[in-house]
Amino acid sequence: MSAENKKTDAVTIAHKNEGWKVLTEEFNSLSSFNVRKTDQLRTCWDNLKRTTRKDKVATKKEIFLTGGGRPNHLPPGPLQEQVEILLGPTLDGLANEFDSDGQFQESVTASNKVKEDSTEILPIEYY
Template sequence: MAEKLADGRKGKRGTNFTNPKKQMLTVIVKKYKNIMENKRTDAATTKQKAQAWEKISQDFNANGISPEHRPAVKLKVLWGNLKRNTRKNFSNLRQETFKTGGGSNPLKEDPLAMQVEEIIGNTAEPMENAYDEAALSENNDEVTGSLEWMYEEIQIDEDFIVQPTVEESELYVLYFFLIFC
């Protein structure tokens, strides 16, 4: 994508970032992790982030790893792309693990994604949800085991009838709703 200049014209496209350049950016961003990954959006935080990106740009260009000057805007776009690709990579790894039933995963972990994940923390992992389908299938024995105690045996003429109470019936309906919906 071409860079827009101040007068509205498009500038020349820069060269692609190589893996060593991406790794260098992750090392530099790690120094400013607390500022970069702050979720606040107030004026003071935004100003801190802009100043941090300028420092990151100075550090990146001072290393001499890249012959061309990389402005803070380009580095910020690269960092956003690295974070997005890391989340996508971890999502694909999780999906493949579920496909194989927890067996060997044909996808390999990306070392660059591991560095980025170390910085962004648990945003690459989904939040736990006790009511989603995966949690129910993992804890299926616990769920069905917990339903067994809800029934009372009532003896009538040597025949056993299992009859749930009102509260237990509601739980039973909720359980089947979660399983089949």
Template sequence: MEKRERSSNFTESEKELLLNIVTDSFFEVIENKKTDSVTIKKKNETWDLVAVSFNAMTTNIARNGIQLNTAYNNIKRKLKKDKADDKVQIYKTGGGPLKSPKVNDMQDRFLSLLKLQFEPLRRRFDSSRNYIINVTIEERRASGQHCIHFKGKIYSQRENLLYSIVDSPRYTVDTRF
């Protein structure tokens, strides 16, 4: 494995230029999640085209496709972290002014393209969902479990479950603990 040659850091203008080039022309190929040999070869060729476009628009050091790919992935990683930090700041308690967001307009536009990668999937059923079971109070008493009735629901202290009451003429409240 050859040793990587160190080059100068990317400036903010170079980062913005890289994001503009990628999002304007090559986004679908670069963000393709397939990992077969044809797709990988096409991605490498695309990064070489990005390097040609990038080097034509800058007067700084010439960059190759591998360097631009690494920089692009680092930018994405940092944006994801900054977006998460901004979200934490929004929900923080303790008063005081809200810290200014770390993500600027250009980065926000880029994040909107990557929205599916940065936001979790919405699940209909989750492990934190309340488990609702229809029972009558008589059925709960017959099973020997103690419960308390409030607002049309039964809460079992032993099981930490919330039960919904089925229409029944006998709503006797059992408050034994």
């Protein structure tokens, strides 16, 4: 099953909305004082995806900078690593063997494959 279903037909949207309702109920049952609405949780997920993609691009950009020295980017945290696993191929984009960073794409794909094989899922702390 794909983590990010891109279909937009009526049946799929209804299925997604039902899934978000179930997720909201589960989230609110685990939280004793923070009750969230479905829209809030969706926005949080969208923000997590956006931040993960921006950090991934910044890391890629940092790798191709010249000048030597230590990289300026921070390693991803456990939550961001889980989001990267869930986003899978949508995070890396399309491969292009003629692009100057084609070799980078291959190494990223190989490292993500190792992450996907890992079955350890860390608990998420809610604030």
